[in-house]
Amino acid sequence: MKLRTLVISLLSIGALVTSFNASATNEPIQPIQAVTPKNPDLVELGKMLFFDPRLSKSGWISCNSCHNLSMGGTDNIPSSIGHAWQQGPINAPTVLNSSMNLAQFWDGRAKDLKEQAGGPIANPGEMASTHELAVSVLNSIPQYRAKFEKVFGSDKVDIDRVTTAIAAFEETLVTPGSRFDKWLEGDKNALNKQELEGYKLFKSSGCTGCHNGPAVGGALYQKFGVHHPYKTDSKIEGRKSVTGKDTDLNVFKVPTLRNIELTYPYFHDGAVWTLEEAVTIMGKLQLDRDFNKKEVDSIVAFMKTLTGKQPDIKLPILPPSNNDTPRPQPF
């Protein structure tokens, strides 16, 4: 029942967008807006924390280890390497434009970036620390305390402030200026013929029913496998593990397609390495449509125009630990 409603609503969205409209205002995708941080000191502190491996038990894994800002904010491996080289259960999504998500994680179990940021620090399979330990490391470092003082008005370090700062940094990780956004903003030469055809097909076939808005995704939960099931070895259940509902089995947050050329491999199990294969699967499973090679190639060409300007990051210089700092436990 639910499924039929979904399919019908998708079809109607598909129909709506079939009539191609050159005016960007009527497009299902909107340009990404640049972000001017309200509180640059808070953002700078968050950046330090994002890059600081001392938030992990080993002293070797930082947020940037798995969300590498040199590589599209992800690790480009099927499932993440965590503390002691544990194999993670799921592919690491990009942190780029993640502020635009309706919620965080594939299953949406964290309501926002601040709530999310506490997770990996204390996750035994990721950074394997505890909030207490991470906080006591930071508290032992006067230069950090001074930054907390400057930003929060007192030099107390606690996990709430740590995650506030990390989230503030992540909110700046947006990628405006893609060729597609230039096209949306009126530069009709920004896309070539193949890319434009790809976009038209992306709309007319119904992809924009799920992948829409400025992030070209991130705005709703949908079943992965609307028409045909996805074959995977992964035991991940999607939204079901949050809601407990059987109808939420294999329902995931629709991922952003911004910078999709950079965030391989694809799908929550990271099993698919090429965009061509990902598009073919999406067509079949979500829309029951068999794209031919030319169609696939044009959609892929369009998706590659979604790569935006990557954030300019000056590597933070982290203040050293001292005799009072709890020591890392790498082995």
Next chain:
Amino acid sequence: MKLRTLVISLLSIGALVTSFNASATNEPIQPIQAVTPKNPDLVELGKMLFFDPRLSKSGWISCNSCHNLSMGGTDNIPSSIGHAWQQGPINAPTVLNSSMNLAQFWDGRAKDLKEQAGGPIANPGEMASTHELAVSVLNSIPQYRAKFEKVFGSDKVDIDRVTTAIAAFEETLVTPGSRFDKWLEGDKNALNKQELEGYKLFKSSGCTGCHNGPAVGGALYQKFGVHHPYKTDSKIEGRKSVTGKDTDLNVFKVPTLRNIELTYPYFHDGAVWTLEEAVTIMGKLQLDRDFNKKEVDSIVAFMKTLTGKQPDIKLPILPPSNNDTPRPQPF
């Protein structure tokens, strides 16, 4: 015999520097000079390679993983974490100012940075790739090939060019502008009384016999344990494993003391976490001298003035892999 000569020569150097000389030109330590890269494109390419985890088998470990430029060019753990979380045999030295070393590695087994850079990529305990694999990854990426073309005049990627570029980047990783260098350059207020006393003691007691020159080390090999043996669980033999000579047992390249506050833990086994303990050990083992707490504190205070301006690094944006790129093998 050799040992006696060494001790005598150390004592005489000690004697030479006992008469404190305020003119920087006669000091055993010289300021670090800023470096202006001759070939900025080559340096930029080297920086990309330094940060690119695709030089490793897992796709997850880059040079910067163990020589973190946010943390003094090292990993701040006793011995490094390598591929599959293998525990390395030795502490990772900083890459900062490493161009000033007479040779690379604790035992000097690589003659220069270029020769060194090939090592970790193919070391099964570090990045665990092969030169062939790393080169074929880079070769598959047109944006990399274009950079090689620009710098070397043709788009062939080979390990010789890769290590040339990495070495060129490393040569820029110098840290001028420390408070001690300001003092050397004539700013007599750059050091406080305790720091200056520490420096005088550092010279008069004979530390500068081994730790001298612009890098305050890196210029010669010396036995670790001149007067008393160093107690360690490490099986590392030092220069002996290069020369085969028994007299080279426990002989190591004298490490730089530049940025020493940042490069904890100390010694080739990384067993010592505080500078106070490192200084006490050096005094006893190398000079047969028992420093009291005040003396230790002043030498430590002096050593902390050796922290220079850390290199400004803009995080490189790495070109994505594509359908032809060999895939990482993380597990």
